[in-house]
Amino acid sequence: MTKYEALSKKLTEMIAENLKKGITALPTEEELTRQYHVSRQTVRAALSLLKSKGLIESRQGSGSYATGLSPEPDQNRIVILVSSSHEYIYPQLLADIRQVLSEKGYHSEILTTQNDTGAERKHLLSLIENPPRGLIAEGVKSALPTPNADLYEKLKSVGTRLLFLHSGYNALPEEICVKDDNYYGGYLLANHLTQLGHTRIAGLFKIDDAQGPERYLGAACCLRDLGLELYDRHIGWFQTRDVEALEKKQDTRFLASFAKEQLSGCTAVICYNDETAYWLVKELSYADIQVPRDISVVCFDNSYLSNLSKVRLTTLSHKPHEMGEIAADTMIRLLQGILSVSQELPWELVKKESDGPARS
Numbered sequence: 475m476t477k478y479e480a481l482s483k484k485l486t487e488m489i490a491e492n493l494k495k496g497i498t499a500l501p502t503e504e505e506l507t508r509q510y511h512v513s514r515q516t517v518r519a520a521l522s523l524l525k526s527k528g529l530i531e532s533r534q535g536s537g538s539y540a541t542g543l544s545p546e547p548d549q550n551r552i553v554i555l556v557s558s559s560h561e562y563i564y565p566q567l568l569a570d571i572r573q574v575l576s577e578k579g580y581h582s583e584i585l586t587t588q589n590d591t592g593a594e595r596k597h598l599l600s601l602i603e604n605p606p607r608g609l610i611a612e613g614v615k616s617a618l619p620t621p622n623a624d625l626y627e628k629l630k631s632v633g634t635r636l637l638f639l640h641s642g643y644n645a646l647p648e649e650i651c652v653k654d655d656n657y658y659g660g661y662l663l664a665n666h667l668t669q670l671g672h673t674r675i676a677g678l679f680k681i682d683d684a685q686g687p688e689r690y691l692g693a694a695c696c697l698r699d700l701g702l703e704l705y706d707r708h709i710g711w712f713q714t715r716d717v718e719a720l721e722k723k724q725d726t727r728f729l730a731s732f733a734k735e736q737l738s739g740c741t742a743v744i745c746y747n748d749e750t751a752y753w754l755v756k757e758l759s760y761a762d763i764q765v766p767r768d769i770s771v772v773c774f775d776n777s778y779l780s781n782l783s784k785v786r787l788t789t790l791s792h793k794p795h796e797m798g799e800i801a802a803d804t805m806i807r808l809l810q811g812i813l814s815v816s817q818e819l820p821w822e823l824v825k826k827e828s829d830g831p832a833r834s
Contacts, residue, residue, distance in 0.1 A: 675740060
């Protein structure tokens with residue numbers, strides 16, 4: 475074994491130990507020369523070998539840093555913990571995350587909670603027994619206090635990097651989160667409807683995930699700023715179990731109740747997402763309420779359901795693949811020890827057919 479190969483082996487062991495401590499910076503070439511009693515040429519050859527293996531990278535003017543990859547390939551595991559892997563927006567989102575991670579040398583595993591706190595706890599306990607390098611987690615019923623913050627803290631204590639997706643927890647305020655700019659989204663949709671002349675606007679939001687109250691607040695504040703009101707009697711709230719019944723049994727009772735009790739006297743409605751709007755449009759058609767002739771419907775996500783609807787839905791969208799790619803890139807930066815911050819991704823309005831001018 476040559477001198478530079480021997481040094482490379484020692485540095486590989488050092489990188490593995492430092493990664494467990496969250497240290498990614500390597501000593502300078504001068505420090506390595508002095509510490510290992512070798513020439514500058516040997517140090518550079520050893521660093522070059524580590525670069526060829528994908529274990530380190532050079533940052534101009536700053537030195538060499540670990541890429542975040544462990545020298546032991548089976549240790550480069552990222553777990554993605556989300557509500558679902560096959561419903562609604564999740565298949566594309568997960569594909570985007572996994573592609574970026576794979577391109578950088580990480581392998582990923584998907585676990586699902588069905589937005590159930592007990593299922594989340596079960597998964598977290600299992601992960602503590604075999605901690606991954608990183609965990610990308612979607613908060614479960616994030617509008618409510620979580621009893622599982624202790625397990626996330628335990629994972630952190632054994633070196634797992636945490637990143638929350640869509641929503642985190644108030645009990646873990648310092649953890650980085652990649653999410654939608656929900657307040658702005660609600661504000662944008664309400665403003666769009668008022669520009670069409672709507673003043674009597676209803677809302678339908680999910681109550682047990684933080685996105686729902688945030689989207690409601692944005693809409694309510696927009697109307698407040700314009701001197702209008704979003705009356706409580708025109709706001710409908712639903713929860714996870716309603717969504718489960720909708721997806722599994724096409725049970726639309728909560729939508730029928732909303733259409734009967736909250737929509738009366740309104741000319742427009744802001745829906746929590748495309749899925750809710752898709753089924754609401756169907757429910758309205760059964761009552762001979764036509765969209766957008768009788769009522770305008772707008773929503774969030776620009777998913778495939780916005781185009782499958784009987785009337786194509788005006789909705790909010792992110793740039794294609796943006797959420798998944800940013801989440802994966804942020805996790806990789808955390809593993810590399812690069813300073814990262816939470817991000818709220820802005821929405822863009824995609825106007826289709828489900829909204830129109832208010833009718834007097």
